[in-house]
Structure formats: C-alpha cells, structure tokens
Amino acid sequence: xRYDTPIVILNFKTYIEATGENALDLxxxxxxxxxxxxxxxxxxxxHMDLFRVAQNVKIPVVAQHIDPIDAGGHTxxxxxxxxxxxxxxxxxxxxxxxxxxxxxxxxxxxxxxxTGLISIVCTNNVETSAAxxxxxxxxxxxxxxxxxxxxxxxSKAEPEVVTETVDTVRSINPNVKVLCGAxxxxxxxxxxxxxxGSEGVLLASGIILADNPREALLDLVSxx
Amino acid sequence: xRYDTPIVILNFKTYIEATGENALDLxxxxxxxxxxxxxxxxxxxxHMDLFRVAQNVKIPVVAQHIDPIDAGGHTxxxxxxxxxxxxxxxxxxxxxxxxxxxxxxxxxxxxxxxTGLISIVCTNNVETSAAxxxxxxxxxxxxxxxxxxxxxxxSKAEPEVVTETVDTVRSINPNVKVLCGAxxxxxxxxxxxxxxGSEGVLLASGIILADNPREALLDLVSxx
Amino acid sequence: xRYDTPIVILNFKTYIEATGENALDLxxxxxxxxxxxxxxxxxxxxHMDLFRVAQNVKIPVVAQHIDPIDAGGHTxxxxxxxxxxxxxxxxxxxxxxxxxxxxxxxxxxxxxxxTGLISIVCTNNVETSAAxxxxxxxxxxxxxxxxxxxxxxxSKAEPEVVTETVDTVRSINPNVKVLCGAxxxxxxxxxxxxxxGSEGVLLASGIILADNPREALLDLVSxx
Amino acid sequence: xRYDTPIVILNFKTYIEATGENALDLxxxxxxxxxxxxxxxxxxxxHMDLFRVAQNVKIPVVAQHIDPIDAGGHTxxxxxxxxxxxxxxxxxxxxxxxxxxxxxxxxxxxxxxxTGLISIVCTNNVETSAAxxxxxxxxxxxxxxxxxxxxxxxSKAEPEVVTETVDTVRSINPNVKVLCGAxxxxxxxxxxxxxxGSEGVLLASGIILADNPREALLDLVSxx
Numbered sequence: 015x016r017y018d019t020p021i022v023i024l025n026f027k028t029y030i031e032a033t034g035e036n037a038l039d040l041x042x043x044x045x046x047x048x049x050x051x052x053x054x055x056x057x058x059x060x061h062m063d064l065f066r067v068a069q070n071v072k073i074p075v076v077a078q079h080i081d082p083i084d085a086g087g088h089t090x091x092x093x094x095x096x097x098x099x100x101x102x103x104x105x106x107x108x109x110x111x112x113x114x115x116x117x118x119x120x121x122x123x124x125x126x127x128x129t130g131l132i133s134i135v136c137t138n139n140v141e142t143s144a145a146x147x148x149x150x151x152x153x154x155x156x157x158x159x160x161x162x163x164x165x166x167x168x169s170k171a172e173p174e175v176v177t178e179t180v181d182t183v184r185s186i187n188p189n190v191k192v193l194c195g196a197x198x199x200x201x202x203x204x205x206x207x208x209x210x211g212s213e214g215v216l217l218a219s220g221i222i223l224a225d226n227p228r229e230a231l232l233d234l235v236s237x238x
Numbered sequence: 239x240r241y242d243t244p245i246v247i248l249n250f251k252t253y254i255e256a257t258g259e260n261a262l263d264l265x266x267x268x269x270x271x272x273x274x275x276x277x278x279x280x281x282x283x284x285h286m287d288l289f290r291v292a293q294n295v296k297i298p299v300v301a302q303h304i305d306p307i308d309a310g311g312h313t314x315x316x317x318x319x320x321x322x323x324x325x326x327x328x329x330x331x332x333x334x335x336x337x338x339x340x341x342x343x344x345x346x347x348x349x350x351x352x353t354g355l356i357s358i359v360c361t362n363n364v365e366t367s368a369a370x371x372x373x374x375x376x377x378x379x380x381x382x383x384x385x386x387x388x389x390x391x392x393s394k395a396e397p398e399v400v401t402e403t404v405d406t407v408r409s410i411n412p413n414v415k416v417l418c419g420a421x422x423x424x425x426x427x428x429x430x431x432x433x434x435g436s437e438g439v440l441l442a443s444g445i446i447l448a449d450n451p452r453e454a455l456l457d458l459v460s461x462x
Numbered sequence: 463x464r465y466d467t468p469i470v471i472l473n474f475k476t477y478i479e480a481t482g483e484n485a486l487d488l489x490x491x492x493x494x495x496x497x498x499x500x501x502x503x504x505x506x507x508x509h510m511d512l513f514r515v516a517q518n519v520k521i522p523v524v525a526q527h528i529d530p531i532d533a534g535g536h537t538x539x540x541x542x543x544x545x546x547x548x549x550x551x552x553x554x555x556x557x558x559x560x561x562x563x564x565x566x567x568x569x570x571x572x573x574x575x576x577t578g579l580i581s582i583v584c585t586n587n588v589e590t591s592a593a594x595x596x597x598x599x600x601x602x603x604x605x606x607x608x609x610x611x612x613x614x615x616x617s618k619a620e621p622e623v624v625t626e627t628v629d630t631v632r633s634i635n636p637n638v639k640v641l642c643g644a645x646x647x648x649x650x651x652x653x654x655x656x657x658x659g660s661e662g663v664l665l666a667s668g669i670i671l672a673d674n675p676r677e678a679l680l681d682l683v684s685x686x
Numbered sequence: 687x688r689y690d691t692p693i694v695i696l697n698f699k700t701y702i703e704a705t706g707e708n709a710l711d712l713x714x715x716x717x718x719x720x721x722x723x724x725x726x727x728x729x730x731x732x733h734m735d736l737f738r739v740a741q742n743v744k745i746p747v748v749a750q751h752i753d754p755i756d757a758g759g760h761t762x763x764x765x766x767x768x769x770x771x772x773x774x775x776x777x778x779x780x781x782x783x784x785x786x787x788x789x790x791x792x793x794x795x796x797x798x799x800x801t802g803l804i805s806i807v808c809t810n811n812v813e814t815s816a817a818x819x820x821x822x823x824x825x826x827x828x829x830x831x832x833x834x835x836x837x838x839x840x841s842k843a844e845p846e847v848v849t850e851t852v853d854t855v856r857s858i859n860p861n862v863k864v865l866c867g868a869x870x871x872x873x874x875x876x877x878x879x880x881x882x883g884s885e886g887v888l889l890a891s892g893i894i895l896a897d898n899p900r901e902a903l904l905d906l907v908s909x910x
Contacts, residue, residue, distance in 0.1 A: 030309040034323030054327070061285040061316060062280040062301075062324040077286075080315030087387055090303030090316075090336035092285060099258030100286040113563040116556060120589045141568045145594035148634060149589050151239035163311055186596060186634060219311070332788060339785040344813045365792045368820035372858060373813045410820060416899060478757040482771030509733040509764060510749075510772040525734075534700040535835055535891070536786035538751030540762075541732060547706030548734040560762035611759055667759070668881030 016103070017132055017152070018073045019191060019212035020238050021054045022204070022231075024221055025078065025106065028060060032222050038070055043228045045071040053235040058106055061092060068101025076104040080126065082118035094125050104132030105160040106216075107151065110159045112197075116145075123151045134193065134216070140178045145191045147183040153182055154192050157214040161196035163219045169206035170197040180211035183225065199224070201236040208238070240278060241328070241356055241376070243415060244462050245438035246428070246455075247280045249302065249330065250287070253446050254364045261287040262294055267452045269295040277459040278438075282330055285316060292325025299360065300354045301329040305351065306342035318334035318349050328356030330440075331375065334383045340369070358417070360440070364402045370413045371407040378407055378416050379440040385420035387443045392420040393430035423454065425461040433461070464522045464551070465580055468686050469502045469637060469662035470652070470679075473526065473554065475578040476508060477670050485511040486518055491676045493519040501683040502662075506554055509540060516549025519686045525553040528574065530566035533672070539542070542573050552580030554664075555599065564593070571599045582641070584664070588626045595631040595638045602631055602640050605636065609644035611667045616644040617654035628659035647678065649685040687802055688746045689824070691777070691863060692910050693886035694876070694903075695725045697750065697778065700732060701894050709735040710742055715900045717743040725907040726886075730778055730845045733764060740773025748806065749777040754790035766797050776804030778888075779823065782785040782831045788817070795823045798869070806888070819855040819862045826855055826864050827888040833868035835891045840868040841878035852883035852906065871902065880910070 024044055026032035032040050035057045048055040056074040059067045063220045068075040081091040095103065108114045108124050114122070119135060127132040133151040137143040138159050140190035146154045161168050168175060176194045182192050194212040198204060199220025207215050217234075248268055250256035256264050261283045263360060272279040276460060280298045283291045292299040305315040313380035321329065321357060331346050332338045338346070350357040357375040361367040362383050370378045380403045385392050400418045407414050418436040423444025431439050441458075471494055476482035479595075480488050485507045496503040504522040505517045516523040529539040541607060545553065553568050556562045562570070567583060574581040581599040585591040586607050594602045604605045609616050624642045631638050642660040646652060647668025655663050672678035696716055698704035706786040709731045720727040724790075726744045731739045735853050740747040753763040769777065777795050780786045786794070791807060805823040809815040810831050818826045828851045833840050840847060848866045854868050865886040870876060871892025879887050896902035 025313055026310055028307060028320065030311040030318040031321060033309065033317060033320045049424055055264050058313075060320045061314075062320045062326075064286050065290050066324075067630060083252060085257065088252040088335055089249055089282075089333040089442075090285075091252055092314075093257060094250040095254060096252065096257045096284045096286045100290075102286075106313065109313040110565075111312055113565055115561040116564045116567055116590055116593060117558075117561055117586050119564055120587070120593065124589070139447055139568070141572070141597050142564055143566060145568065145593035148592035148596045157434065218313075222532050254708070256894060334789075337789055340788045340791055340814055341782075341785055341810050343788055344811070344817065362789050363792070365796070365821045366788050368818035369788060369792065372816035372820045389910060451740040473761055476755060476757055476760040476763055476765040478767060478769065481757065481765060481768045490898075506761075508768045510736050510768045510774075512734050514737050515773075531700060533700055533705065535731075536700040536783055537697055537781040537890075538733075538764075539700055539779065540734065541700040541705060543702060544700065544705045544732045544734045548738075550734075553759065557761040559760055666761075 016143060018054055019213035020208055021056060021111045022235060023056045023134065023193065023214065024056060025216060025218040026222065027033040027056045027218050029222050033060060036069055037109060039221065040227060041067045041071045043231065045073045045083045047228065047231045047235065048073050051235045053238055064097065064102060065100040074103045075101055076106060076132070077102045078106050078109065080105045080107070080122050082121040084108050085148065094129055095096045098129055098131060102131065102206060104134060107133050107135045108163060110138060110157060111135045120149045123149050140175060140182055144186055147187040150187060151190060154190055155195050156192065157195035157216065164197045164201065166197040167203040167206065168194050168198065169203055169210055171197065173210055176210040176212055199230065199234065204234050205237045242278055243437035244432055245278045245280060245298060247342045247417065247438065248357065248445055249282045249439045249442040250284060250446065252284060256446050257284060258287060261291055264446065264451060265295045267353035267455065268361050270450065271455045271459065272297050274367045275459045275462055278302060286354045288321065288326060288428045289324040298327045299325055300356070301326045302333065303336045304346050306345040318353055322355060326355065327356060331359045332382060333355050333360045333385060334345055334362060342358055356357050364399060364406055365453060367403040368406045368410055370412040374411060375414060378414055379419050379438065380416065388421045390421045391421065391427040391430065392418055392422065393427055393434055395421065397434055400431065400434040423458065425457045425459065428458050429461045464502060466502055467661035468656055468684060469504065471504045471506060471582065471641065471662065471664045471666060472669055473506045473666040474508060474577055475666050476672065481508060481669050482511060483589055487676060488670065489515045489519045490504055491679065495679045495683065496521050499683045501686055507668060512550060513548040514543070514672065515589045518562045519596045522551045523549055524580070525550045526557065527560045528555070528570050530569040544579055546577055550579065552582060555581050557584045558586060558605060558610060568597045571597050588623060588630055591627040592630045592634055595635040598635060599638060602638055603643050604640065605643035605664065606629045613647065613668070614645040615651040615654065616642055616646065617658055618643065621658055624655065624658040647682065649681045649683065652682050653685045688726060691885035692728055692880055693728060694907060695728045695730060695806065695865065695886065695888045696893055697730045697888060697890040698732060698894065699890050704894050705732060706735060709739055712894065712899060713739045713743045715903065717745045718752060719900065719903045719907065720745050723907045725910055736769070736774060737772040746775045747773055748804070749774045749779065751784045752777045752779070752794050756792040766801055770801055770803060774803065774805060779805050779807045781808045782810060782829060782834060793822045795821050812847060812854055815851040815852045816858055819859040822859060826862055827867050828864065829867035831889065836869045838869045839875040839878065840866055841875055841882055843869065845882055847884065848879065848882040848884055865870065871906065873905045873907065876906050877909045
C-alpha cells in the first residue's frame with residue numbers, strides 16, 4: 015500500500031535545509047501532505063537522521079544508499095540490517111551522486127529483496143535502465159544527470175527518455191515500475207511524467223529548496 | 239576532559255553484535271565501565287545508530303567516517319553538520335576499512351576542527367602516521383592492517399611501529415596524540431601500548447566479539 | 463573473422479611472467495598456436511605493453527580496461543582513442559579485478575562500438591550477465607569470482623551458471639555472445655565450456671603460470 | 687642529471703593533441719627544446735604511448751600514474767615493473783585528476799624508490815604538501831586545483847601557496863624538491879615560480895593546447 019503508485023519519493027540529499035531538525039520538519043510536512051491528499055510520499059533522509067525521522071512519521075522512510083556488504087568489519091559502511099532496524103523500509107540504489115559498481119548494485123538488490131525491503135535503482139538513460147531492470151529491483155528511477163537540480167523537467171526536455179525507458183523496462187521485466195526524476199517540481203511536471211508512462215517521481219531540490227516546501231508539495235500532487 | 243588520555247575508542251564497525259539495539263546495549267556497557275573505572279571510553283557506532291546511541295549515553299560518541307563534502311547535492315554521503323547535530327563530538331578518519339584520498343583526509347580534518355569536533359586519523363605505518371600528523375588532527379591511530387582482528391596485539395608483534403610512530407609524530411607535530419590499534423584486547427595489551435608511548439587504544443573485535451564485552455572492557459582498563 | 467568463435471581470450475593481468483619482454487614472448491606463442499590450430503586467440507596485455515605487443519603479432523590485441531572518459535584533462539586514465547591508435551581492436555570491460563560503475567560500463571560499451579572496436583564485458587553471475595547483455599556489448603564473459611585463479615573450472619564447479627547465463631543473455635539480446643572464465647585451463651575445460659553453450663573462454667593464470675605456456679595453450683585448444 | 691633543477695615536467699594528460707603520433711611529435715619537440723636551451727624537460731605521456739615515446743626520445747619519460755600493487759592478478763592496473771621496462775624513469779603520483787588514498791601514495795613512493803625511479807607527488811595545498819613530504823618522495827608538485835587549466839598562474843594568483851609549501855616542505859624533509867603547477871604557461875610564470883622558491887614547474891594545457899607548442903615551450907624556458 016505504502017509503495018502503491020503514483021508515488022513521490024523525496025530525496026533529502028545532504029541539503030542543510032533537510033538536515034537534523036530540518037529533516038524532521040520536512041518529513042512531517044510530507045506526512046501531512048500525504049495524509050491530506052492521499053498520494054503516497056516516501057522520504058529519503060540522511061543516514062544519521064534516518065532513525066529519528068522514522069520514529070516520527072508514519073510514511074515510508076528509505077535509505078539514500080546501502081553498501082554491498084555483509085555484517086562484519088566494514089567501518090564507515092551502511093549495513094542493510096542496521097538500516098532496517100533503524101526504520102528503513104527501502105533504499106535508493108546507485109543514485110547519480112553515489113554511483114555503484116554493477117556487481118554491487120546486483121548484490122544490494124538481492125539482499126534488499128531477501129530482507130523484505132524495497133529497492134529503487136537510479137539510472138541515467140535507457141540503456142542503464144534496461145540493465146537495472148534485468149536485475150529485478152522494485153523500481154527503476156531514470157534521471158538524465160544533466161537535468162538534476164536544473165529546474166528543467168525531464169518530462170519536457172527529454173520525454174522520449176521516459177517513454178523509451180518505460181517500454182524497454184517493460185519488455186525486459188514487467189514487474190519493475192519506472193519512476194522519473196531530474197528537474198521535476200510542479201504538478202504539471204508530475205502529471206506529464208505519469209502521462210509518459212512512469213508511475214511516480216523522484217525529486218529533491220524542487221521541493222527542499224522551495225520557499226515553502228509544503229506549498230510546493232501540495233502543488234506537486236494537486237493534479238494527480 | 240572527555241577526550242583526555244589514556245583513552246579507549248571502541249569502533250562498533252558493522253558487527254551485528256553492535257547494530258541497532260545491540261549498539262545501544264554495548265554503548266551503555268561502555269558508559270558504565272567508564273564511570274566505574276574513570277577511564278575515558280569513546281564509542282564509534284554505525285551511522286544509522288549514532289543519533290540513538292548519543293541520546294542514550296553521556297560518554298563521547300564519534301562517527302566512523304565523515305565525507306569530504308559541504309552541504310548540498312551529495313546523496314548517500316555523511317555530512318559533518320548532520321553528524322554533529324546527531325550527537326557526534328568527533329570522527330574517525332581514514333580507517334583501514336574506509337581508506338580516503340590524501341586531499342579528502344586533509345579537508346575533513348580541517349572541517350572537523352572548524353566545527354569544534356575531534357579528529358582521529360587512522361594510519362597503517364610510521365610513514366603514513368607522519369603524513370597524517372603533518373595535517374594537524376587531534377589524534378593519529380596507527381594500526382598495521384595485517385594485525386587488525388588478528389588477536390595479535392601490535393604492542394607485542396610490532397612494538398617498534400608504535401615507538402617510531404610516537405617519535406616521528408612528536409617531531410613533526412607535538413600537538414598530535416598517538417593511539418594504537420590492531421589486535422589489542424587485554425589489559426596487558428593496553429598497558430604495553432601506553433608504555434610504548436601511545437596515549438590510548440582503538441579497538442573493535444577484541445571487545446565486541448568477546449563472550450562478555452563488559453568483562454572484556456573491565457579487563458582492558460583494569461591496569462591503567 | 464578474428465573474433466569468430468570459438469575463441470580464446472588470454473588476459474595477461476599484471477603477472478610478471480607476462481610483463482615487458484615476457485609479454486612479447488607470450489603473445490608470439492599465442493600467435494603461433496593460433497596459426498597452427500586455426501583457433502582464434504586474442505591477447506590482453508598490460509597497458510604499457512600494448513603498443514609493443516600489437517606491433518609484433520597479427521592476432522587481435524585488446525586492452526584490459528578503458529576509462530569512461532573523453533579526450534581532455536584526465537591524467538592517468540586510459541583513453542579509447544589512445545588504445546585504438548596503439549593497436550587495440552577491443553577491450554575487456556569491468557573485469558572482476560577492475561569493477562566499474564554501471565553508468566561507466568554503458569558509456570564505454572557505447573564509445574567502443576562507435577569506434578568500431580569490440581567490447582568484452584566481464585560479469586560475475588547470471589543477473590549481472592543479463593544486465594550487461596541489456597547494454598549491447600559484443601561479448602559477455604561470465605566468471606564466478608570465487609573460481610578465478612582457483613584451477614577449478616566453472617564448467618565443472620558451477621555449470622548451471624554458464625547454461626543459465628547463455629539462456630538469459632540470449633533472451634535479452636541474441637546478438638551478444640557468451641564466454642566463460644574462471645578456473646579454465648585444459649582442453650577438457652574448454653570443450654565443456656562450449657558444450658554448455660558458451661562460445662569461448664577468458665583465461666589467465668592457467669596458461670600464464672603454466673610450466674610451459676605453449677604446451678598448455680596447445681592442450682587447451684586441442685579438442686576444438 | 688636528467689632530473690636536475692630547474693626542471694619542466696610536461697603532463698600530456700589524455701589530450702588528443704598529445705595522443706599517439708601527436709605524443710611522439712610533442713615529445714620530440716620537448717627533446718629539441720631541452721637540447722637547445724639546456725633546461726631539463728621531462729614528459730609524462732599516456733600509459734599506452736609511454737613505450738613508444740621512451741623509444742624515441744632521450745629526455746626522461748615518466749608515467750602519469752602507478753598503481754599500488756605488486757605483480758599478480760590486477761587486470762587493468764599499472765604495474766611499476768612494467769612501467770620501468772617500458773622506459774619510465776619516474777612517475778607522477780596522486781595527480782589531482784587521479785587522486786590516491788594516503789596509504790597507496792605511501793606504498794607507491796616506497797616501491798618507486800626501491801626500484802630506483804623518481805616520484806613526483808602532486809598536492810593541492812600547503813597541508814597536503816607537508817603530508818606528502820613526510821613520506822619522502824623526490825618531488826612535491828603543489829597545484830591549487832581551481833587554477834589547473836585556468837591560464838591564471840599560481841605564482842600570481844596564490845604566491846603564498848608556493849612560498850609556504852617551500853618553507854613547510856623544507857622544515858619537514860629538506861631532501862624533497864618543490865615544484866609548482868596550475869596555470870603556468872609563460873616564461874614570466876616560470877621565472878616567478880622559481881623566485882618563489884620552487885625548483886620547477888609541472889604543466890600541461892598551457893603548452894599542449896598552444897597554437898605552437900614549440901614556441902610556447904621556448905618562451906617558457908627563455909628566461910631561466
């Protein structure tokens with residue numbers, strides 16, 4: 015239910031506006047907007063804020079990254095079991111700001127699935143989306159890197175990236191849902207993204223750096 | 239005060255025995271032993287456990303790693319400001335399981351110092367300890383990697399690594415305190431480490447994987 | 463023609479037995495065995511030996527790795543155009559000892575294809591082979607990492623990895639040829655690999671560290 | 687003799703203007719200018735051009751990078767022994783476009799010294815230069831990264847970086863010679879760099895991308 019589509023995933027990145035107390039506030043805003051509008055909203059806070067955020071909201075909380083490790087001697091790494099116990103019900107994988115090796119993506123997808131969590135693999139074009147789909151994650155989120163943080167929505171600038179990703183992913187693995195990201199911030203962008211065949215959006219600065227994140231979120235989901 | 243020497247820094251790594259609730263329990267044991275014996279004990283939990291641990295103990299809590307970034311678009315990274323707000327009063331830097339680039343180590347040491355936190359730079363031999371000391375951290379913790387997790391204490395296997403590190407670090411930067419690690423687990427090891435000129439120990443498996451971590455910690459600090 | 467299957471690709475790695483003059487000698491042995499037996503043999507020497515090897519043999523020479531860069535300011539990296547001019551007609555991509563990020567693998571496959579060279583993407587299991595095939599390289603070479611250098615042939619230890627990779631790759635992209643590697647050294651291993659549906663082998667230590675590499679190569683291809 | 691100062695080290699990077707035949711031409715120009723003017727000029731071609739360049743010029747040839755490995759199973763890496771046999775008499779280490787981990791820098795410096803070659807460690811500020819000097823390389827080349835390729839010479843923009851690096855390196859290890867780089871292209875820049883206490887320059891685009899590299903090089907060394 016909580017990951018039913020259409021879905022909005024808000025990546026807090028390491029923005030100071032989404033750090034510590036700010037992360038808590040923002041997560042609560044997401045929860046309220048989700049409650050008020052019925053649109054599923056998922057938050058991805060920083061690692062050190064994850065427990066606190068998960069304690070304070072009922073919407074799904076995902077990690078920004080999980081390392082391809084098993085428990086043991088891996089100082090400084092993110093262990094899936096720790097993320098789960100801290101309250102994560104899923105994780106971003108291979109975000110463009112945290113690109114991973116192919117074998118590591120596959121290992122994390124597999125471990126996440128075994129643990130009953132949700133994986134959202136970020137990709138940069140049709141070809142890498144196809145590759146990701148072949149490894150059977152729950153979601154593929156395609157984001158042309160040149161549009162991330164640009165304010166130019168992928169749905170307008172490169173709609174064919176979304177439609178071709180949807181078609182290719184479907185042909186390789188129909189169980190995988192496609193999200194899109196990069197430059198998404200308005201209700202119009204979100205609507206366009208859905209019309210292109212995606213089932214949701216992954217976004218960050220468009221909401222987090224907005225003058226009023228609550229208004230921005232409400233606008234985002236207003237037309238769905 | 240809290241970082242006065244002799245000091246024990248316990249690295250929780252990603253051991254399942256030091257994850258989630260286990261991390262809380264272990265941190266509380268460290269706090270009790272510190273209170274009972276007067277020896278400063280510092281804990282380094284996993285990123286996602288850090289807030290929770292810091293909320294529950296009064297001994298210093300350090301991060302296992304901080305990324306060399308400023309706030310902004312850095313999905314999946316560890317931001318110093320987030321670590322501080324979560325309750326970290328310092329951080330390990332360049333642990334052998336999370337080796338960093340030279341320029342990044344220097345950037346993190348500088349940012350940590352500006353923020354009023356403590357940096358503990360891990361090194362693998364006399365030469366890299368000298369290099370680390372030249373960048374003015376608070377502590378250098380020398381650990382021959384082949385002895386980490388071996389149960390063979392560096393103070394016995396390679397005492398000259400400790401004494402030469404102490405001498406070299408002192409000649410380059412007398413403000414830097416030297417810790418040693420790798421294979422340390424008993425009170426005898428700790429005592430030997432101090433006699434070789436170090437001001438404390440960095441350790442992990444010797445305590446965390448002990449049948450009774452409380453007993454192991456008590457033994458460790460018994461002779462100091 | 464030169465990449466027609468069945469094919470043997472010999473990875474020189476950074477073995478001292480395949481460095482400098484030794485690389486030249488070994489490449490000449492490969493050329494002779496290829497000439498004598500009619501089996502296509504391809505060599506992958508170290509970067510700094512590649513020009514010299516390519517100047518001295520007529521069999522195909524491939525790079526061990528190409529970086530995902532365009533010409534410009536990338537000190538220390540391997541530029542595709544430089545490899546081509548030095549005599550490479552293809553490249554290994556994502557070898558288990560040089561794992562690459564997903565987006566970088568895709569970029570290199572694309573650039574290699576545009577340049578008219580051949581790409582051989584190394585993978586570690588069925589899932590990553592499927593992902594690689596979705597990005598349309600010329601070859602996928604599956605090698606369970608635990609068997610590399612083991613002397614235990616994948617065709618015996620994990621034949622299902624080869625057959626499932628062949629099936630999966632074919633279903634995703636029938637243009638991609640499957641090779642297998644890890645532990646292959648004898649003619650029996652090679653024959654078994656072909657019977658499992660692969661079209662050749664990628665190997666290293668079984669030949670390079672043999673007492674007599676020429677004999678070992680002759681044995682390898684004797685039954686094909 | 688060949689590494690006597692004042693010295694010019696020309697980094698070919700992966701510029702197409704310094705790839706393959708172009709690399710040969712450029713190296714010959716460097717050799718001629720060195721012969722005509724008596725100034726030591728060292729070239730750092732791409733890995734796959736190194737053998738060919740070394741065969742064709744008598745000036746010193748250095749690698750752009752060496753990996754921190756011993757001979758063995760390290761596909762795609764640069765082995766010191768291979769570089770030496772290909773004709774390298776030294777290597778850049780830790781260039782800002784190929785940043786290395788602290789422990790790896792130290793390992794490479796040590797191996798290079800044992801092998802009788804020259805190490806030139808690149809650094810980005812006074813603190814990292816101090817750290818590098820503590821590991822006893824032959825040269826430290828300080829380059830503020832924001833000035834690399836900028837055309838604004840470090841000797842003008844941040845002269846104190848050069849003078850403080852010279853002083854700090856001297857105090858830590860008087861055997862280490864300081865070079866400077868970033869934005870250097872004219873004879874005036876080079877002269878200023880020497881007056882600030884450095885013993886030479888490391889440069890790239892200022893010469894390689896010049897309309898006439900021979901003229902640019904002649905200008906560079908004209909006042910020395």
